[in-house]
Amino acid sequence: MNKGLLIVLSGPSGVGKGTVCAALRQKTTDLVYSVSATTRSPRPGEVDGVNYFFKTREEFERMIEQDELLEWAEYVGNYYGTPAKFVQEQLDQGKDVFLEIEVQGAMKVKQKFPDAVFIFLAPPSLAELEKRIAGRGTDDDEVIRRRMQVARDEIKLMEEYDYIVVNDQIDCACRRIMSIIEAEHCRKERIVPQLTTSLNEVL
Ligand SMILES: Nc1nc2c(ncn2[C@@H]2O[C@H](COP(=O)(O)OP(=O)(O)O)[C@@H](O)[C@H]2O)c(=O)[nH]1
Numbered sequence: 660m661n662k663g664l665l666i667v668l669s670g671p672s673g674v675g676k677g678t679v680c681a682a683l684r685q686k687t688t689d690l691v692y693s694v695s696a697t698t699r700s701p702r703p704g705e706v707d708g709v710n711y712f713f714k715t716r717e718e719f720e721r722m723i724e725q726d727e728l729l730e731w732a733e734y735v736g737n738y739y740g741t742p743a744k745f746v747q748e749q750l751d752q753g754k755d756v757f758l759e760i761e762v763q764g765a766m767k768v769k770q771k772f773p774d775a776v777f778i779f780l781a782p783p784s785l786a787e788l789e790k791r792i793a794g795r796g797t798d799d800d801e802v803i804r805r806r807m808q809v810a811r812d813e814i815k816l817m818e819e820y821d822y823i824v825v826n827d828q829i830d831c832a833c834r835r836i837m838s839i840i841e842a843e844h845c846r847k848e849r850i851v852p853q854l855t856t857s858l859n860e861v862l
């Protein structure tokens with residue numbers, strides 16, 4: 660078992676993962692956020708090394724070959740992946756690491772880190788999801804159509820997750836995620852090994 664908690668948040672495009680993560684960042688100081696590598700072009704305002712590490716396809720494929728990624732996936736025509744070294748270093752230091760990734764990648768993390776915590780951020784409805792993707796104004800009609808198609812398949816995998824948080828309101832979704840993390844820290848599998856020293860007379 661890792662010293663820190665690995666928390667994986669997934670959910671369909673447009674459900675509000677980025678928005679909820681930004682709100683979580685403001686409310687929590689004790690989570691470390693992994694920065695992914697991607698071949699997608701930066702959106703206005705996105706900064707290399709902050710939002711993503713922006714890579715060419717050749718650079719990304721080299722990272723795959725050199726086993727630098729904890730997981731990776733191809734999503735709507737682009738590669739996305741989690742740099743492994745940073746995540747492992749933080750977990751080894753006892754830090755809780757937060758990954759915001761799509762569903763195929765989350766399933767790969769599940770194979771490598773069975774004790775990670777998997778949270779699915781669900782939309783209140785498909786109509787609301789489409790409204791949010793379109794309302795964001797970053798994708799053309801064809802990309803919106805493809806993201807909605809992928810979303811249907813992603814929602815089918817919801818059962819594979821430990822927790823489902825409906826993103827009806829940003830603050831409520833954040834509160835639920837923070838409660839899940841808090842509860843996971845109290846799981847006996849995690850806490851008993853830490854208590855064996857302090858409670859050694861009875862344990
Ligand atoms: N597997 C995997 N998915 C990622 C990673 N980073 C981001 N994603 C996911 O890739 C999808 C597309 O991300 P992006 O292009 O930023 O669009 P948006 O999140 O839908 O606004 C989202 O579902 C992200 O959660 C990663 O490192 N690995």
Ligand SMILES: Nc1ncnc2c1ncn2[C@@H]1O[C@H](COP(=O)(O)OP(=O)(O)O)[C@@H](O)[C@H]1O
Nearest residue numbers: 672673674675676677678791795826827828829
């Ligand atoms: N709870 C919510 N209620 C209404 N709109 C939301 C909510 N959460 C996010 N949004 C909006 O939905 C759109 C998509 O959110 P975003 O965070 O970009 O999604 P994702 O990262 O999952 O693709 C944004 O315009 C955002 O402001």
